[in-house]
Amino acid sequence: MEGLEVLPVRGIGDVTAGDDLAELITRNAPWLRDGDVLIVTSKIVSKAEGRLVEVPADGPEREAARVRVLDSETRRVVARRGPTSIVQTHHGFVMAAAGIDASNVDKTHLVLLPVAPDDSARRLRADLATRGLHVGVIVSDTMGRAWRNGLTDVALGAAGIEPIRDHRGEIDPYGNELQLTQIAVIDELAAAGELVKGKCDQVPVAVVRGYPGAGTQDGPGATVLLRDAASDMFSLGTAEAHASGLRDAAALTDTTTDRPAPESSVQRAIELAGMTDAVDVPSPQTLRCTAPSSSPSALMRFGADVQRLRAALAAEGLASAVAYDESGATIAVSGAAAAVSGPSA
Amino acid sequence: MEGLEVLPVRGIGDVTAGDDLAELITRNAPWLRDGDVLIVTSKIVSKAEGRLVEVPADGPEREAARVRVLDSETRRVVARRGPTSIVQTHHGFVMAAAGIDASNVDKTHLVLLPVAPDDSARRLRADLATRGLHVGVIVSDTMGRAWRNGLTDVALGAAGIEPIRDHRGEIDPYGNELQLTQIAVIDELAAAGELVKGKCDQVPVAVVRGYPGAGTQDGPGATVLLRDAASDMFSLGTAEAHASGLRDAAALTDTTTDRPAPESSVQRAIELAGMTDAVDVPSPQTLRCTAPSSSPSALMRFGADVQRLRAALAAEGLASAVAYDESGATIAVSGAAAAVSGPSA
Numbered sequence: 001m002e003g004l005e006v007l008p009v010r011g012i013g014d015v016t017a018g019d020d021l022a023e024l025i026t027r028n029a030p031w032l033r034d035g036d037v038l039i040v041t042s043k044i045v046s047k048a049e050g051r052l053v054e055v056p057a058d059g060p061e062r063e064a065a066r067v068r069v070l071d072s073e074t075r076r077v078v079a080r081r082g083p084t085s086i087v088q089t090h091h092g093f094v095m096a097a098a099g100i101d102a103s104n105v106d107k108t109h110l111v112l113l114p115v116a117p118d119d120s121a122r123r124l125r126a127d128l129a130t131r132g133l134h135v136g137v138i139v140s141d142t143m144g145r146a147w148r149n150g151l152t153d154v155a156l157g158a159a160g161i162e163p164i165r166d167h168r169g170e171i172d173p174y175g176n177e178l179q180l181t182q183i184a185v186i187d188e189l190a191a192a193g194e195l196v197k198g199k200c201d202q203v204p205v206a207v208v209r210g211y212p213g214a215g216t217q218d219g220p221g222a223t224v225l226l227r228d229a230a231s232d233m234f235s236l237g238t239a240e241a242h243a244s245g246l247r248d249a250a251a252l253t254d255t256t257t258d259r260p261a262p263e264s265s266v267q268r269a270i271e272l273a274g275m276t277d278a279v280d281v282p283s284p285q286t287l288r289c290t291a292p293s294s295s296p297s298a299l300m301r302f303g304a305d306v307q308r309l310r311a312a313l314a315a316e317g318l319a320s321a322v323a324y325d326e327s328g329a330t331i332a333v334s335g336a337a338a339a340v341s342g343p344s345a
Numbered sequence: 346m347e348g349l350e351v352l353p354v355r356g357i358g359d360v361t362a363g364d365d366l367a368e369l370i371t372r373n374a375p376w377l378r379d380g381d382v383l384i385v386t387s388k389i390v391s392k393a394e395g396r397l398v399e400v401p402a403d404g405p406e407r408e409a410a411r412v413r414v415l416d417s418e419t420r421r422v423v424a425r426r427g428p429t430s431i432v433q434t435h436h437g438f439v440m441a442a443a444g445i446d447a448s449n450v451d452k453t454h455l456v457l458l459p460v461a462p463d464d465s466a467r468r469l470r471a472d473l474a475t476r477g478l479h480v481g482v483i484v485s486d487t488m489g490r491a492w493r494n495g496l497t498d499v500a501l502g503a504a505g506i507e508p509i510r511d512h513r514g515e516i517d518p519y520g521n522e523l524q525l526t527q528i529a530v531i532d533e534l535a536a537a538g539e540l541v542k543g544k545c546d547q548v549p550v551a552v553v554r555g556y557p558g559a560g561t562q563d564g565p566g567a568t569v570l571l572r573d574a575a576s577d578m579f580s581l582g583t584a585e586a587h588a589s590g591l592r593d594a595a596a597l598t599d600t601t602t603d604r605p606a607p608e609s610s611v612q613r614a615i616e617l618a619g620m621t622d623a624v625d626v627p628s629p630q631t632l633r634c635t636a637p638s639s640s641p642s643a644l645m646r647f648g649a650d651v652q653r654l655r656a657a658l659a660a661e662g663l664a665s666a667v668a669y670d671e672s673g674a675t676i677a678v679s680g681a682a683a684a685v686s687g688p689s690a
Binding site: 002003004005006007008014079081084086093094102103104105106107142145146147148149150151152153154163164172173174175176178181182183184185187188189191192194195196202208211224225226227232233234235236237238239240241242243244245246247248249250251252269272273274291294296297299300301302303304305306307308309311312314315316317322324325326327328329 | 347348349350351352353359424426429431438439447448449450451452487490491492493494495496497498499508509517518519520521523526527528529530532533534536537539540541547553556569570571572577578579580581582583584585586587588589590591592593594595596597614617618619636639641642644645646647648649650651652653654655656657659660661662667669670671672673674
């Protein structure tokens with residue numbers, strides 16, 4: 001590889017519904033070549049596809065309309081804090097405000113993401129191919145991320161470019177097999193493109209020249225970069241997941257599994273609940289809790305403590321089922337309830 | 346802006362402790378110019394700085410040593426699943442395995458991150474400046490992220506380059522003031538650099554040419570991109586935050602604040618706990634729960650239900666304090682406990 005060039009495409013100007021992006025781009029970048037990768041800001045794709053909704057220009061009606069649009073673009077809420085809503089869109093992207101944008105559009109419209117950015121990329125690639133130009137196309141947008149301030153551009157859609165460069169199985173010069181090295185190259189290409197785009201000066205397309213292998217076939221698209229919620233260790237905001245733990249504690253049901261409960265987990269739970277003196281542990285699978293007194297308020301308080309213990313067991317990932325009798329409670333404990341593998345909501 | 350070039354620096358070869366990176370880089374890239382941005386893989390910075398630890402080449406001793414090294418590099422654990430540990434390092438980076446790397450090093454060593462990557466970048470920039478070359482320097486590493494598959498390179502350290510391009514306050518062509526537009530350009534530059542580096546073919550330095558403003562002063566460094574845990578909506582893994590909610594339910598203490606409890610939150614909590622029939626709500630600040638029967642097991646079960654209700658109130662962000670008497674429990678409810686703003690652990 002001899003290096004890359006990252007080039008802005010100027011002069012595209014305002015894009016409106018029905019515009020032919022292939023025509024606009026080739027007219028303003030007659031220097032495009034086979035193998036180039038076009039990084040196209042999703043906003044002009046959305047505009048060309050007519051993905052705008054009309055909203056009042058200001059006032060509470062505008063805000064109400066914005067909330068309705070956000071709801072309709074949202075598959076599930078991931079995290080909320082103050083005015084910020086991070087949601088998973090119907091596409092599967094996790095983005096602030098579902099990627100809905102009020103910038104670079106007149107005040108009576110909001111711009112939604114393209115319905116299917118991979119399809120948008122494939123269509124544009126095909127339109128360019130009919131003009132004899134065989135390139136890769138990435139539909140990009142600006143996204144926040146966990147843990148780091150600032151935004152970067154990433155790929156929402158891609159065609160004619162392999163989304164991931166996979167180094168797994170390669171051997172380094174020291175004989176080590178590489179791991180953890182699936183590089184999201186389309187996100188890096190989108191980031192590189194952002195560096196030559198402006199937010200206000202209407203450079204909605206950049207070109208990366210010199211990246212090997214682009215333009216030969218559609219490929220799987222940016223969809224392969226979507227991590228599904230089940231395999232995502234950060235599928236919910238911290239506060240939301242914490243609240244879901246509290247809700248699960250409120251809704252605990254009697255559950256047993258056929259897995260044994262590890263003794264160390266059971267002991268940690270008993271200590272956390274402050275029940276060390278009130279519990280006998282004939283086996284890690286059975287806890288016998290004895291009420292300290294028979295006065296009504298003592299019995300109620302004891303029942304609350306048993307419930308605390310069950311929440312502590314759940315925090316350790318353990319299932320429990322309780323039976324009360326005249327003198328106390330017997331808790332059947334078993335291993336690996338759903339609690340630690342993920343929240344219920 | 347006329348576009349960027351992204352150029353690989355070849356021939357650097359193996360780097361060992363004490364090597365002069367400025368010498369190695371300028372010897373292999375005599376074509377460097379003022380204003381270039383060097384993207385230097387953190388691994389060669391670590392090696393030059395001697396940030397290696399000796400470990401057994403294989404076997405359980407190697408794994409035990411790896412765990413000890415990980416512990417010593419970890420400020421706090423963010424999320425764990427199976428063999429994957431995502432931690433916050435002492436620097437503040439959230440990375441798998443604290444950025445410790447066993448690739449591109451012989452089998453008896455692990456490579457740690459540089460102690461202070463911003464300082465490393467500043468030193469290299471100063472060393473190059475003494476040679477008359479005024480450039481920006483980014484120390485980069487490969488990182489995973491939430492929500493998206495695949496890794497990208499980001500900046501761990503930076504000097505001579507503004508980390509963030511801030512568009513806030515700018516007005517777009519439609520008269521809208523831009524928001525949410527602080528772009529993490531050093532991460533985008535690191536990503537662009539990765540595109541011309543290889544993982545196995547020893548291209549540990551890339552150069553971005555044409556990015557405006559580089560090389561003039563050190564600037565604040567990549568540290569400004571670190572989001573502190575308190576302002577991070579994803580400071581803990583979902584499962585970990587969920588478990589912390591369950592633990593908080595187990596450890597609930599009597600708490601009151603001087604803020605009122607919203608009636609709708611109180612009603613949701615009562616419904617979630619299944620206590621609609623057992624609770625009178627003389628005011629949203631006071632709940633009277635009446636025990637259904639005076640048998641010991643009924644009183645215990647009732648106490649458990651009161652505890653469920655308190656967990657449900659906590660899930661709504663409400664503080665509670667309970668007093669038991671002969672016939673039931675009175676719960677004082679108040680607003681905005683710590684629970685919803687973040688977990689306790």
